[in-house]
Amino acid sequence: MNVEGLDASILAPAFFAGLIVLMTHIPLGHEVLRRGIIFIDIAVAQIAGLGVIIAYTLGWQEHGVESQIAAVTSALLGAWILSSLEKKYGKHQEALIGTSFILASTGGILLLANNPHGGEHLKELLVGQILWVEWKQLVHAAIVSLSVLFVWARFRSKIGSLGFYLLFAIAITVSVQLVGVYLVFTSLIVPALATIGYSAKSWPGLSVLIGICGYASGLILSALLDLPSGAVIVWTIVVSALLIKLVIPSKAR
Amino acid sequence: MRMLFRPGLFVGLVTLLCTYSGTTWAALSVFACEPEWAALVEELGGDRLEIYSATTAQQDPHQIQARPSLIAKARKADLLVCTGAELEIGWLPLLLRKAGNARIQVGQAGHFLAAEYTDMLEVPDKLDRSLGDIHASGNPHVHTDPRNILRVADPLTQRLKAVDPDHADDYQQRYQAFKAKWQDAIDDWSQRAAVVEGKNIVVHHDYWSYFTHWLGLNKVATLEPVVGVSPSTRHLAQVKQLLEKQPAVMIVDTSYMNDRPVMWLSEQTGLPVVTLPATVDYHGGETLLQWFERLVVRMLEPLK
Numbered sequence: 001m002n003v004e005g006l007d008a009s010i011l012a013p014a015f016f017a018g019l020i021v022l023m024t025h026i027p028l029g030h031e032v033l034r035r036g037i038i039f040i041d042i043a044v045a046q047i048a049g050l051g052v053i054i055a056y057t058l059g060w061q062e063h064g065v066e067s068q069i070a071a072v073t074s075a076l077l078g079a080w081i082l083s084s085l086e087k088k089y090g091k092h093q094e095a096l097i098g099t100s101f102i103l104a105s106t107g108g109i110l111l112l113a114n115n116p117h118g119g120e121h122l123k124e125l126l127v128g129q130i131l132w133v134e135w136k137q138l139v140h141a142a143i144v145s146l147s148v149l150f151v152w153a154r155f156r157s158k159i160g161s162l163g164f165y166l167l168f169a170i171a172i173t174v175s176v177q178l179v180g181v182y183l184v185f186t187s188l189i190v191p192a193l194a195t196i197g198y199s200a201k202s203w204p205g206l207s208v209l210i211g212i213c214g215y216a217s218g219l220i221l222s223a224l225l226d227l228p229s230g231a232v233i234v235w236t237i238v239v240s241a242l243l244i245k246l247v248i249p250s251k252a253r
Numbered sequence: 254m255r256m257l258f259r260p261g262l263f264v265g266l267v268t269l270l271c272t273y274s275g276t277t278w279a280a281l282s283v284f285a286c287e288p289e290w291a292a293l294v295e296e297l298g299g300d301r302l303e304i305y306s307a308t309t310a311q312q313d314p315h316q317i318q319a320r321p322s323l324i325a326k327a328r329k330a331d332l333l334v335c336t337g338a339e340l341e342i343g344w345l346p347l348l349l350r351k352a353g354n355a356r357i358q359v360g361q362a363g364h365f366l367a368a369e370y371t372d373m374l375e376v377p378d379k380l381d382r383s384l385g386d387i388h389a390s391g392n393p394h395v396h397t398d399p400r401n402i403l404r405v406a407d408p409l410t411q412r413l414k415a416v417d418p419d420h421a422d423d424y425q426q427r428y429q430a431f432k433a434k435w436q437d438a439i440d441d442w443s444q445r446a447a448v449v450e451g452k453n454i455v456v457h458h459d460y461w462s463y464f465t466h467w468l469g470l471n472k473v474a475t476l477e478p479v480v481g482v483s484p485s486t487r488h489l490a491q492v493k494q495l496l497e498k499q500p501a502v503m504i505v506d507t508s509y510m511n512d513r514p515v516m517w518l519s520e521q522t523g524l525p526v527v528t529l530p531a532t533v534d535y536h537g538g539e540t541l542l543q544w545f546e547r548l549v550v551r552m553l554e555p556l557k
Contacts (some may be wrong), residue, residue, distance in 0.1 A: 005321030006327075010351075113485075131319035132347045219321070228318035 005223030010131070014229060017133040017141070017178045018215030021187050024145045024171040026207045027152055029192035031164060037093055040082065041188050043101040044169050045176040047078035050104040053111050071173050078104070079169035083162045130179045131229050135179065144174050179230065186234045187211060194241035197250040206244055213240040283418050284327050284357065286335035286345065287314050288535035289396040289544075290367060290405075294334055296431045296541065297410050297424055301417075305330075310534045313509050317344045324472045327352035330363070332416050334409065340393035362415050368393055371401045374462050396532065398463035399439045399545055406431060408535065438542055442549045443468075448556060453501040455492065457515050457522070460507045460531065463546075475498045476514050484514065488538030496522055503555045507531050525555040 005011075032040060051074025052067045060066045066123060082100065086093045136178040148171045151159070159167070178186050191207035214237030278301040285291035291306035298304075305326045308314050314336070317323075325390075327333070327348050335341050349358060356363040373391030395401045410428040414421040450469040458477045465472055474492045477484055506515045506528045519526045529551055533544035 002322050004325040006322070007325055010321050010324045010328075129319045129323065131324065132351060134350070223321035226320055226322045228320055230318075 002224060002226045005226065006220065007223075011219045011223065012139060013133045013135055014130045015215055015218055016138055017130055018183075018187075018211070018219075019186065020058075020141050020145050021175040022191075022208065022215070024148050024152075025184070025187040025196055026191055026204065026211060027149070028168055028171060029188035030195075030207075032168075032188060032202070033192045033196070035093075037097055037141065038084075038189060039094065039097050039101060040168065041172050041176075041184050042181060043082070043097045043104065044075050044078055044172045045181055045184065046104040046108075047076040047103050048072070048169075048176070050065060050074060050108050050175045051077075053108045057111050071177075072170065075169035075173045076166055079165035080162065083140040083165035086161060086165075101133065126202070128177045128180050129228075129230060130183060130233070133178055141174050141178055146172065182234050183230055186214075186237050190214075190237050190241050193249075194245055206248065210240045210244050213243075214238075257354060281332065281413075282326075282330045284330035284333045286333075286341050287396075287532060289402075289532045289541065290334040290336070291535045292533045292539075292541045292544075293402060293406060294332075294409065294413070297406065297427050299411055299427060301420060301423065304528050306535050309536050310530065310532045311509055314340055315343060317341075319344075323348065324351050327357065328354050330354060330357050332363045332365065332412065333357040334365045334367070335428075336368050336393050336395065337396070338368035338390035338393035340368075348543070362412065367401075367405045367409075368395050371395045371398075371404050374466060392459055392462045394460050395463055397461055398467040399425065399435070399442065400467065401463060402541065403432060403435055403439075406435070438545065442545065446549055446553065448458075449502075449552070452556075453499050455496065455501050455504045455518065457506045457510055457512075459503070460510075461505055461529065464529075465505075473501050476504070476518055489518075492518065493521060496524075503527050505529060505552075527552055527555055 024057035032038060047146065048071040054074070055067060055070035078100065082093075082097060082153030085096050089096060094186040099204055129242065150162075150169050152167055155163070155203055162181070169183040172184060175187075179187075191210045194210055195203035195206050221227070221236060264381060278343070280301060283291075283292060283294050283298070283300065283302050283304045285306045287308055288306045288310050291304050294302060308317060308327075320477070330352075335345060338555050355361065358364060368390065376391035377389065381386060381466055395405075406428060410424050413424045417424075446468050451471060453471050453473045454465065455474050455476060456465070456472055457475075460474055462472075464470075474495050476489075476492060501524060504515050504519055504522075504524050504526045505528055506512055508528055508531045512528065515526050518524070529548055530544060533539050
């Protein structure tokens with residue numbers, strides 16, 4: 001046991017980062033499951049990463065606004081391509097997403113073949129670690145996430161498939177830098193998966209409950225057991241999902 | 254899971270937490286980035302110090318996973334001892350910012366970088382992006398030359414004295430004792446390892462540059478010229494060709510690295526692989542002296 005890490009000023013920014021991620025990922029995750037395109041988050045994150053690497057090899061600054069622009073632009077471009085592929089080859093969309101993920105990640109390796117040091121930097125830039133989050137970052141992320149949520153809530157029926165893909169690209173580019181790929185995937189898929197079969201009234205609340213319990217207990221456990229926070233939270237979100245399923249049976253069963 | 258939320262346990266935990274944080278530490282708190290500096294500072298300060306090592310001997314110090322305790326330790330540290338030379342560039346700046354501890358920020362007395370006190374090897378002549386791996390300050394693995402440990406020990410003692418002037422005499426005495434002990438050990442190791450001088454070796458990655466420089470070993474080739482990137486087929490062919498011209502006696506690997514590339518080369522060439530312990534097993538209670546002894550013995554094994 002290690003109580004030293006149980007310090008609100010250390011854990012609070014990380015917890016709020018979790019809340020911001022959950023805010024967009026719970027509704028979007030539900031949609032992702034409905035469309036059956038589970039690995040799209042990882043693919044989009046990887047494409048955003050590839051964009052930053054391309055910008056870097058072209059001699060752009062590796063930190064700051066330039067790389068953010070590169071990340072968002074390429075994520076949007078990737079989302080647009082994936083959305084048009086869906087229209088044409090809807091049945092094989094998951095396979096196409098998988099292939100684009102592999103192409104984006106190996107493309108990065110090829111571009112950086114002579115520059116591993118740069119690669120290290122870029123990996124950190126793209127895959128955030130939840131404990132390193134700072135308040136200033138959270139403000140930016142919260143503004144973007146609230147806008148995404150607002151558009152999704154108000155105009156969902158009007159924006160169509162392309163609109164969904166574009167919103168998704170923005171949400172993922174923001175969240176992956178806060179909490180990393182593992183937590184993005186977990187926040188997106190696990191609460192949505194656990195609440196399949198619950199009524200339209202109850203699934204949003206239950207998903208939020210799963211997410212909040214998962215992040216809170218994961219952060220506390222990682223402090224007590226002195227383990228990397230991101231990996232612990234992945235496990236506690238899944239455990240929270242199982243507990244909720246046990247405690248509150250869905251009507252469908 | 255439910256156990257955790259029992260009210261009794263919770264109250265107990267909170268009480269424990271309050272008493273814990275209320276305790277004032279008489280000891281000076283030291284945050285070391287790598288085990289070798291934790292072990293060195295322990296030699297110089299002994300029980301007077303409360304030492305925390307952020308990485309273990311099995312870990313790659315380039316990378317680190319953020320844990321809450323890491324930030325907590327940095328927050329209360331009076332002295333930070335790291336390698337520098339960009340080794341911790343991926344995480345130390347973030348940690349310092351998160352910790353918000355004025356005592357250990359860059360430029361303060363509590364911020365000590367070992368590589369500032371050693372001669373650096375492999376410093377690039379010119380900084381050019383096209384050259385790829387940019388380690389502007391040179392190879393950061395300075396602790397693999399035992400003479401560097403002494404070069405660092407002196408300024409580190411001065412720093413301990415500056416941070417904790419009340420016990421300056423004690424640090425000085427301990428430094429003198431360590432210096433004598435370590436100097437004797439260096440003489441002994443140099444003598445025993447003299448047989449390897451001028452011998453050719455292949456290294457997995459340039460972790461051992463200072464070590465081989467000290468012993469006069471001749472590095473014929475580096476298997477993975479850049480860390481984290483698998484060698485290209487052309488590079489592997491070049492290494493094999495080089496070895497035919499300049500036969501080596503062994504392949505030197507680093508304990509925390511993936512051993513597949515060296516195993517491949519060993520199978521291709523029949524050369525023995527020697528996996529050297531990257532640093533002192535501080536968490537396992539090993540001292541610097543014991544680690545270096547292990548290192549020298551391990552390296553001499555294939556030459557018997």
